[in-house]
Amino acid sequence: MPAKRDIISKVLFPWLLVLMLIGHAFLVNTGWKYVEEKKPYQVVPTLNLEWMKLISLDQERFVSLSFRSTFSLQPLPSVMSGTIGDCCPTCA
Amino acid sequence: MSRIGIVSLYTLQEVRRDRLFWSLIPLMCGALALSFFMRETSVVAGEEAFNRSYIALTMLVTTAFVMLLVVSSVYREIDSKAIYMVITKPLSRYEYVFGKFIAFSIIAIAITVIFLSGALALGVGTAKSLAVHYSLFGLEQMIMIMAALTITLGLRSLPSSILGVAGFYIIGHSTKKLVDIGMQMAQEWVPLLKVFYYLFPSLSFFNAQAAVLEKGLVSWADILFPSVYAGAYLVILFLICVIDIRKRDF
Numbered sequence: 001m002p003a004k005r006d007i008i009s010k011v012l013f014p015w016l017l018v019l020m021l022i023g024h025a026f027l028v029n030t031g032w033k034y035v036e037e038k039k040p041y042q043v044v045p046t047l048n049l050e051w052m053k054l055i056s057l058d059q060e061r062f063v064s065l066s067f068r069s070t071f072s073l074q075p076l077p078s079v080m081s082g083t084i085g086d087c088c089p090t091c092a
Numbered sequence: 093m094s095r096i097g098i099v100s101l102y103t104l105q106e107v108r109r110d111r112l113f114w115s116l117i118p119l120m121c122g123a124l125a126l127s128f129f130m131r132e133t134s135v136v137a138g139e140e141a142f143n144r145s146y147i148a149l150t151m152l153v154t155t156a157f158v159m160l161l162v163v164s165s166v167y168r169e170i171d172s173k174a175i176y177m178v179i180t181k182p183l184s185r186y187e188y189v190f191g192k193f194i195a196f197s198i199i200a201i202a203i204t205v206i207f208l209s210g211a212l213a214l215g216v217g218t219a220k221s222l223a224v225h226y227s228l229f230g231l232e233q234m235i236m237i238m239a240a241l242t243i244t245l246g247l248r249s250l251p252s253s254i255l256g257v258a259g260f261y262i263i264g265h266s267t268k269k270l271v272d273i274g275m276q277m278a279q280e281w282v283p284l285l286k287v288f289y290y291l292f293p294s295l296s297f298f299n300a301q302a303a304v305l306e307k308g309l310v311s312w313a314d315i316l317f318p319s320v321y322a323g324a325y326l327v328i329l330f331l332i333c334v335i336d337i338r339k340r341d342f
Binding site for chain 2: 009016023024028031
């Protein structure tokens with residue numbers, strides 16, 4: 001029979017850790033939903049410096065942009081592809 | 093003074109005596125100089141280049157500097173056997189870890205406040221958005237400090253500890269992106285990526301960079317959820333550390 005102190009460290013701590021990890025998974029899911037609903041992707045970099053990607057800690061925007069342009073099945077908007085007059089009814 | 097306070101105090105004194113501590117000054121000057129250089133690289137968006145660089149570089153410098161301090165401090169105590177002088181005193185190992193954590197958190201918060209003051213003085217963003225951003229960054233630093241303590245006390249080797257902390261930071265910043273990319277490109281990898289997603293912290297929560305740079309809406313309540321999350325993850329790391337070093341003979 002382990003001593004009282006050992007019961008805390010051998011039994012309680014590991015189970016508490018498991019419970020906390022489950023709580024963490026819940027917080028991650030909840031948090032991302034909250035963040036995505038509140039702050040949807042809206043940032044478009046205006047700089048044309050490739051190496052800014054290397055030093056920026058906000059890599060998400062670069063990943064999202066390159067991911068969109070490389071793997072998206074949708075064609076790019078005509079504004080981005082450079083066709084003048086196709087972007088909206090006013091221009092046409 | 094409590095035993096935790098004494099450990100913190102002596103840790104701060106040791107850090108002050110460390111030559112590594114004074115490398116903060118050239119690092120700060122370098123970050124500032126590089127930000128000014130970045131302003132000159134663009135004709136039309138010089139201010140934006142400066143703001144982006146300042147925020148990114150100050151975060152990078154603080155993280156790298158504090159992590160090096162934590163790893164080198166703990167590793168040196170283990171390597172020189174000085175840790176035996178500490179753990180043979182009437183002091184529990186939890187108090188030792190917690191005391192170290194408090195000392196390094198004070199250093200990280202002090203550096204963050206200096207960089208926040210610099211950002212305010214240089215007009216990088218509005219005062220409120222900067223305060224929220226750097227508060228979130230302070231929370232991230234606390235998670236990273238506890239992670240560095242756990243990893244260094246667990247691995248007890250300088251190169252593997254540095255690599256471990258760097259890996260933890262990189263994975264922590266990319267868990268969500270990895271799952272997103274996996275969903276689109278390789279569905280079969282998603283369960284494995286989800287393991288990382290649920291085990292490692294999502295450090296991207298601790299960032300209000302968009303609010304600072306794009307002058308977006310920001311409120312003090314934005315700190316609330318990341319604070320709860322940081323508290324939960326600190327408990328997880330503390331438990332891992334405690335379970336690991338409970339009966340360790342170092």
